[in-house]
Amino acid sequence: MKLVSWNVNGIRASVKKGFEEIVKDFDADVFCVQETKAQDDQVAEALKDVSDYELFSNSSERKGYSGTGILSKSTPVKFDKDMGVNVHDLEGRITHSEFEHFHLINVYIPNSGSGLKRLDYRAQWDKDFTNYLKELSKTKPLIITGDFNVAHTANDLANPKSNYNKTSGFTQVEIDGFEHMLKEINLVDSFRKLHPTTFDKYTFWSARGGARGRNVGWRLDYFLVSESIWDKVTSAEIHDQVMGSDHCPISLEIEF
Template sequence: MKCISWNVNGLRAVVKKNFMEVFNELDADFFCLQETKLQEGQIDLELPGYHQYWNYAEKKGYSGTAIFAKEEALSVRYGMGIEEHDQEGRLITLEYPNFFMITSYTPNSQNELKRLDYRMTWEDAFRAYLNELSKEKPVILCGDLNVAHQNIDLKNWKTNQKNAGFTPEERGKFTELLDSGFIDTYRYFYPDQEGVYSWWSYRFNARKNNAGWRIDYFVVSDGLKEALTSAKIHTEITGSDHCPVEVDLTIA
């Protein structure tokens, strides 16, 4: 089972570039998007063989997530059932017989960390939500989680320790998530790999210089460890300031 996650930073823009080419070439069972930046009716994607699930932000041109799945879900949840967290289209949960598939676009703490307090509230609520689901069946979570967890997850870690995405608070919440029974799949396969990132600023020739951050993830329940077969970061794919990330599993 191949699963892809991609923060497209505006789906309409990427569709005008290479989206369909990438989508068809990767041929995923699940293709999950973050930061779609559109409202219902603003795009009409023809994706034969896929069921489409969309969650739109109330604010126009902002946030938003989608999942395209070859198999129809048993049930769908948009958000986590908490009004404070469910207005920005950040979360979709699909239920299947043997697992939950979730895509998340985690709130950014923003410049001067002005949204860090909200981010902490989100993290605690989201971790509780995931842990409740995992009592029922294993969870596959993907998305732009807006945190580089370890020093090796970004190029310039020494100068970014007080910046959004690499604060002790954000990193600590990701550690709490993993400690509660989850696996960072890329680090499971490549625990010491350096220099492989999933996001690069549009400024300062960051992508050309590979001055990036690994902030896009597949995180799975510990119970799926034996099902994991590979994890990839598709740094060769352009079209957004993020590149797609992938995990492959064998699930009966």
């Protein structure tokens, strides 16, 4: 089974940049997207020509902001959205599909913002998200993917020293929240587990200063897998050759 995840930075813009062909090229069983920046009907309209997939999406109450979606070749056992915490469930950040062997959670975790003005909210979000995952994990193993808006270690961004505790995505608060989630639910960072010494593969580059061309990036996008099914994972890759967003797609292959 092949799964792909991509923060598309606007699904309507992405479609104009060749999203449909990229989906065809990957030929994934499930393709997750984040930051759709569109309402559910607009997402459906944008993806109407993407054949062979069922669409499940979750949009933000605030138009043109956030949003997540799952394209699946097979019909999930169950689909739902959000974590059931009112303050968090207004921005369309979670789409959840239950399959035969696992829960798939597609997430766009809040950015702490310029000046870290949303850091306190982010810390609470991380705690509540971990609790939500913990409940789900009682029934089936988890595969969690998306844009986590955190570089886990200094090996996951090009300039750790200049960004540490100054820039959203690399504060100790965010790192601690991520590590707590990994440990509390027994999750494996699939790319890092399979590529322990690969430190120049990133999934996000700022649009400023030619960062992508110089590979001054961050690894913010992950496939996290329950330890109980880790032995079934065969591949985890970063596809930084794929253009069309300030993020690139990532993939996971797993055999049940």
